[in-house]
Amino acid sequence: MNSIKQKAIAILEKTVLKAGTVLDVRFWEPATFVEIDVHLPETDMRQWNASVQHMKCKVAPATYRDYTPACWDAGTHTCTLFINTSHQGAGSKWAGSLQKGDTIEYLGISGTSHKPLPENQWVFIGDNSSIGHFLALQQLATPGIEISGAIALPPQHHRQFAEYLSLPVTIVNASEKGGSTTLTHWLQQQRYSNAAIYIAGHIPTSVTLRSQAKQNRNIEGRVKVQGFWD
Numbered sequence: 001m002n003s004i005k006q007k008a009i010a011i012l013e014k015t016v017l018k019a020g021t022v023l024d025v026r027f028w029e030p031a032t033f034v035e036i037d038v039h040l041p042e043t044d045m046r047q048w049n050a051s052v053q054h055m056k057c058k059v060a061p062a063t064y065r066d067y068t069p070a071c072w073d074a075g076t077h078t079c080t081l082f083i084n085t086s087h088q089g090a091g092s093k094w095a096g097s098l099q100k101g102d103t104i105e106y107l108g109i110s111g112t113s114h115k116p117l118p119e120n121q122w123v124f125i126g127d128n129s130s131i132g133h134f135l136a137l138q139q140l141a142t143p144g145i146e147i148s149g150a151i152a153l154p155p156q157h158h159r160q161f162a163e164y165l166s167l168p169v170t171i172v173n174a175s176e177k178g179g180s181t182t183l184t185h186w187l188q189q190q191r192y193s194n195a196a197i198y199i200a201g202h203i204p205t206s207v208t209l210r211s212q213a214k215q216n217r218n219i220e221g222r223v224k225v226q227g228f229w230d
């Protein structure tokens, strides 16, 4: 990028970027997944009830990635990001380098297509990049809503997921990108009537799961997809 363009972007960013502080960082073992607690004093989290949110984080010069703020507390302006750092990418590198006390910058926070639906059975399906997203959706569930589903994770993270998080879903092996094989196999065996089926994460896997859910006569319900990466 030429220096005039860089300067123009820097001036523009100065007027729109908001700042937050990293309060804590917890890597899972192996360190291909990280939980990052952040303090966002400029954000009013009381507005987050209409849908799961996403935050456009600055991960490198003029480079932005979306991450899902989960486990938020509107009173203290704090939340947690759950980020897959298993691959080579600007976002992965940024998340893997953050330390307690660091400043993060973000362009803004806005809603996704995943909103709380009136069905009393919610089904969550995705890979580990969607963990924060589903924790956020769980936070929006009113009492009486029954949550189930499946998350594809690398085998080394199964125990940590079950120990650290309280998300009542089945853990399946992420055998390849997005856990497509195991998630489609799992979905084939399910029966639902009047369920809200939320699918998130790897885009090609999400598309496959959506058409599988729509074609399966044992699955009745609305299917909502939020693609993340491909």
Ligand SMILES: Cc1cc2nc3c(=O)[nH]c(=O)nc-3n(C[C@H](O)[C@H](O)[C@H](O)COP(=O)(O)OP(=O)(O)OC[C@H]3O[C@@H](n4cnc5c(N)ncnc54)[C@H](O)[C@@H]3O)c2cc1C
Residues within 6 Å of the ligand: 054, 065, 066, 067, 068, 069, 081, 082, 083, 084, 085, 086, 087, 088, 089, 090, 091, 092, 093, 112, 128, 129, 130, 132, 133, 177, 178, 227, 228, 229, 230
């Ligand atoms: C609304 C929304 C919310 C999101 N929330 C989250 C979140 O909470 N947590 C999270 O981890 N991600 C989330 N994502 C995805 C995130 O924005 C990035 O797309 C992702 O982190 C990849 O960015 P990157 O710069 O690291 O890699 P890129 O430079 O985009 O990609 C580099 C390579 O890595 C591969 N890759 C990318 N992501 C993964 C992955 N998860 N597993 C394996 N390989 C991968 C790509 O296929 C590509 O080959 C969200 C995306 C959206 C649209």
